[in-house]
Amino acid sequence: MTLTTRASDAALNHGSFPxxxxxxxAWEQVSLPDTGxxxxxxxxxxxxxxxxxxxxxxxxxxxxPTGNLSNLLFAQRQETAPHQGGWLASNPQPxxxxxxxxxxxxxxxxxxxxDQVAEAFVSKEGGEANEIWRLRPGQPPLKLYDATAPLVSAxxxxxxxxxxxxPDPHHPAPNNGPNLYDVSAGTPHLVGLLxxxxxPACGGKVGGGGATRAAHLLSADGSLLFFESCSxxxxxxxxxxxxxxxAPSGNYLSSSPDAAFFTxxxxxxxxxSGGTDAYRYDLAxxxxxxxTCVAGPQADSGNVVVSEDGSRLYFxxxxxxxxxxxxxxxxRLTVSTGxxxxxxxxxxxxxxxxxxGNAISPDGSVLVFASSDPHLNPxxxxxxxxxxxxxxxxxRDRSLSCLSCPQDGSASTAAIDSELVQLPGEEASANRxxxxxxxxxFAFTTSTRLLLADQNSARPGQxxxxxxxxxxxRDGRLLLVSDGLTEWSDEGPRISALTPSxxxxxxxxxxxxxxxxxxxxxxxxxxxxxxxxxxxEARKPCALEVCQGTPKGPPSPPSPATESTTGLERALHxxxxxxxxxxxxxxxxxKHGKKRHRRAGDQTGRAGR
Numbered sequence: 001m002t003l004t005t006r007a008s009d010a011a012l013n014h015g016s017f018p019x020x021x022x023x024x025x026a027w028e029q030v031s032l033p034d035t036g037x038x039x040x041x042x043x044x045x046x047x048x049x050x051x052x053x054x055x056x057x058x059x060x061x062x063x064x065p066t067g068n069l070s071n072l073l074f075a076q077r078q079e080t081a082p083h084q085g086g087w088l089a090s091n092p093q094p095x096x097x098x099x100x101x102x103x104x105x106x107x108x109x110x111x112x113x114x115d116q117v118a119e120a121f122v123s124k125e126g127g128e129a130n131e132i133w134r135l136r137p138g139q140p141p142l143k144l145y146d147a148t149a150p151l152v153s154a155x156x157x158x159x160x161x162x163x164x165x166x167p168d169p170h171h172p173a174p175n176n177g178p179n180l181y182d183v184s185a186g187t188p189h190l191v192g193l194l195x196x197x198x199x200p201a202c203g204g205k206v207g208g209g210g211a212t213r214a215a216h217l218l219s220a221d222g223s224l225l226f227f228e229s230c231s232x233x234x235x236x237x238x239x240x241x242x243x244x245x246x247a248p249s250g251n252y253l254s255s256s257p258d259a260a261f262f263t264x265x266x267x268x269x270x271x272x273s274g275g276t277d278a279y280r281y282d283l284a285x286x287x288x289x290x291x292t293c294v295a296g297p298q299a300d301s302g303n304v305v306v307s308e309d310g311s312r313l314y315f316x317x318x319x320x321x322x323x324x325x326x327x328x329x330x331x332r333l334t335v336s337t338g339x340x341x342x343x344x345x346x347x348x349x350x351x352x353x354x355x356x357g358n359a360i361s362p363d364g365s366v367l368v369f370a371s372s373d374p375h376l377n378p379x380x381x382x383x384x385x386x387x388x389x390x391x392x393x394x395x396r397d398r399s400l401s402c403l404s405c406p407q408d409g410s411a412s413t414a415a416i417d418s419e420l421v422q423l424p425g426e427e428a429s430a431n432r433x434x435x436x437x438x439x440x441x442f443a444f445t446t447s448t449r450l451l452l453a454d455q456n457s458a459r460p461g462q463x464x465x466x467x468x469x470x471x472x473x474r475d476g477r478l479l480l481v482s483d484g485l486t487e488w489s490d491e492g493p494r495i496s497a498l499t500p501s502x503x504x505x506x507x508x509x510x511x512x513x514x515x516x517x518x519x520x521x522x523x524x525x526x527x528x529x530x531x532x533x534x535x536x537e538a539r540k541p542c543a544l545e546v547c548q549g550t551p552k553g554p555p556s557p558p559s560p561a562t563e564s565t566t567g568l569e570r571a572l573h574x575x576x577x578x579x580x581x582x583x584x585x586x587x588x589x590x591k592h593g594k595k596r597h598r599r600a601g602d603q604t605g606r607a608g609r
Contacts, residue, residue: 017532020480021453026532031524032089039522044106050504051077052113065096072104109156145183158222177203202230216255256310275300295321303351307364316346359435366439385411403473414447436502454484468492
């Protein structure tokens with residue numbers, strides 16, 4: 001094993017901006033500062049550059065057209081000068097008169113989030129429906145079709161959905177199951193066709209257990225569609241309107257730019273003598289190659305994960321495939337050479353589906369998995385204490401590291417939450433991963449105190465979630481992502497996404513981490529290396545003697561009452577003047593009105609005097 005040391009262990013700092021202690025990441029609030037007292041549920045997509053995000057607020061906000069539990073908002077980072085600016089929020093949803101009561105699901109599309117497609121569950125006259133909308137920030141939303149679970153290419157250009165009936169008049173389909181239609185332009189065109197452009201008698205469906213981004217059921221440019229039918233696995237060249245059979249049967253895994261991968265129990269190539277094996281289908285030559293056959297007839301590959309570029313394959317097997325290996329075990333296979341290596345005993349959950357607790361770099365050189373196996377504890381090294389922890393395997397130097405174990409060799413006190421980790425883009429949304437592209441940064445949450453700055457560990461009798469915190473493992477160094485101070489009643493911070501460079505780490509936390517956070521409800525933050533925004537400093541409270549001003553000494557002796565009374569007091573205490581008079585300079589004098597002529601018999605008495 002070759003150990004690589006860091007160039008410097010100098011302390012990191014985020015300057016005067018709010019951020020986790022001992023880190024060069026500064027916090028920036030991504031979500032809308034005023035969410036109407038409603039929490040951010042999660043973020044659904046972040047751009048590769050870390051300057052855009054789609055996220056969900058559980059309830060209405062000042063920007064939302066409705067008060068539903070799933071309101072979709074968009075945020076964009078604007079920096080007018082170094083550390084000047086902020087995240088600006090906008091509403092990407094259609095007006096209420098077009099979508100009433102929409103509950104939005106995660107958008108999918110290109111990496112810069114300029115062209116996204118999302119599904120909304122809406123109320124309509126006579127019932128409810130699912131609608132597919134194209135969302136382009138800064139432009140009016142465009143409805144594509146009434147459908148559910150859209151399959152979107154990585155560049156956002158192609159949208160494929162499963163529809164019953166026969167909505168494409170050019171290709172009437174039998175009513176024997178749903179078929180796959182391209183609705184990118186708003187009009188359905190049947191694309192789940194068999195060789196010779198025949199309509200499948202039993203319909204078509206996407207493989208891989210759902211419309212996942214990492215599986216690349218649609219190629220990145222949307223030109224190829226991989227789907228299943230009752231007669232096997234197929235690939236459809238949509239622009240060329242041609243379909244080729246990949247295999248007569250099998251379970252689709254994923255595709256790379258030049259191949260498709262699947263598993264099957266059939267023997268489809270020389271050397272396959274039975275059991276479950278992983279295959280590679282070459283798109284250019286239309287040929288098959290058995291990959292796990294190099295391990296012999298006992299390969300029986302179980303859960304399989306393929307790197308995005310198709311160069312490496314990781315799989316579990318219940319059998320011992322190499323001398324000294326455990327059974328069951330986890331193996332790595334280099335696709336180009338067939339080199340097979342044993343890694344560790346098979347993790348309890350391993351596979352390409354949601355919440356398997358894995359992450360893999362695009363080239364497959366780094367694999368992160370969760371395990372509690374005591375055989376992974378080296379003598380005198382890091383200890384998992386029989387609790388689920390994150391491990392990082394680096395295929396470049398064949399090293400294995402426990403990322404979430406206490407670095408001083410003491411026993412772990414809590415298991416990690418493996419459900420926070422997903423394969424790169426495993427969800428339909430962009431950059432939903434906890435691992436940077438080069439594998440040097442990995443983010444996770446744990447209730448185990450891994451750093452002295454983590455001061456909120458759960459006390460005896462408290463649930464572990466009270467002391468949960470977000471961490472990152474960066475090139476061998478553990479750093480806090482959350483504040484290490486906030487205590488939770490139910491759920492701690494959650495890692496949401498990491499950009500390929502690792503500079504921007506998005507997480508949600510119910511805490512006021514930045515000056516523009518109005519309350520302590522769950523918010524979406526970006527822990528950005530070298531980030532942070534300047535805000536006007538709050539006015540500091542003054543000391544009591546300063547706020548009261550300079551003392552003026554003892555009061556002066558009171559003046560006579562006639563001089564000390566105010567005008568209001570004098571008005572209240574003076575007697576009113578008789579009728580026909582008014583007060584002038586403190587005396588009652590006759591009013592100067594019009595001259596009156598006395599009639600005969602009138603007297604000039606001073607009535608009322």
